[in-house]
Amino acid sequence: MTLRERIQEDMKSAMRAREAERLGTIRMLLAAIKQREIDERRELDDAEALRIVDKLIKQRKDSASQFIAGGRPDLAEKEESEISFLAVYLPEALSPGEIDGLISEAMTAVAASGPKDMGKVLTFLRPQMQGRADMAVVADKVKARLGS
Numbered sequence: 159m160t161l162r163e164r165i166q167e168d169m170k171s172a173m174r175a176r177e178a179e180r181l182g183t184i185r186m187l188l189a190a191i192k193q194r195e196i197d198e199r200r201e202l203d204d205a206e207a208l209r210i211v212d213k214l215i216k217q218r219k220d221s222a223s224q225f226i227a228g229g230r231p232d233l234a235e236k237e238e239s240e241i242s243f244l245a246v247y248l249p250e251a252l253s254p255g256e257i258d259g260l261i262s263e264a265m266t267a268v269a270a271s272g273p274k275d276m277g278k279v280l281t282f283l284r285p286q287m288q289g290r291a292d293m294a295v296v297a298d299k300v301k302a303r304l305g306s
Contacts, residue, residue, distance in 0.1 A: 161204040161211075161247060162191060168246075179236075183243040190214060208289045211247045218244070248289045257291055261300055273304050 159167075165188055172181040190210050195202055202210075218237045225234035252260070260283060264270075268278040279300050280293070287296060 161207045162188075162202070165191075165207075165247065179239060180243050183240045186240075187211065187214060187244060187247075205285070205288065208248070211244055212289045215241055215244050215248070250290065252287065252291045257287070257296060257299065260286055261296070261303065265300075265303065270304060273301070276300055276304055279304070 165184060169181065169184045169188065172184055187210070191202060191207055194206070194210060218241045222234040222237035222241070225231070225237065261279070264279045264282040265275075268275060268282050270276075270279050276297070280297060283296060283300075284293065287293065
């Protein structure tokens with residue numbers, strides 16, 4: 159079962175269970191996937207759909223922090239609940255030890271020697287870590303290791 163099929167099945171179950179908030183979030187996700195497919199004139203694979211899920215979660219996190227800063231905890235709570243509905247579609251997160259191991263492998267594979275090789279390392283890591291780790295945290299770790 160593809161990720162898109164799983165999302166569609168979850169939409170049907172949310173309809174049956176009359177879970178309005180979950181249903182709205184799933185519909186928003188499907189709309190984002192369909193929009194991307196229309197823009198690119200092809201069907202997306204699971205990795206591309208996962209990138210969309212990851213992007214939507216990042217947007218929700220940014221919005222939640224802005225709402226908290228603006229004194230609107232009610233709206234921040236709504237964003238957090240949407241994050242929980244979207245996070246179901248992400249693969250299992252990597253542990254810090256696994257992230258460090260993958261960074262070491264990537265640095266060896268691309269023969270990274272300094273800060274100028276950071277882009278090569280991140281490009282090598284992105285397919286392996288997409289949706290499984292916060293790429294901003296990974297970039298900071300790579301930068302620290304290449305800077306020393």
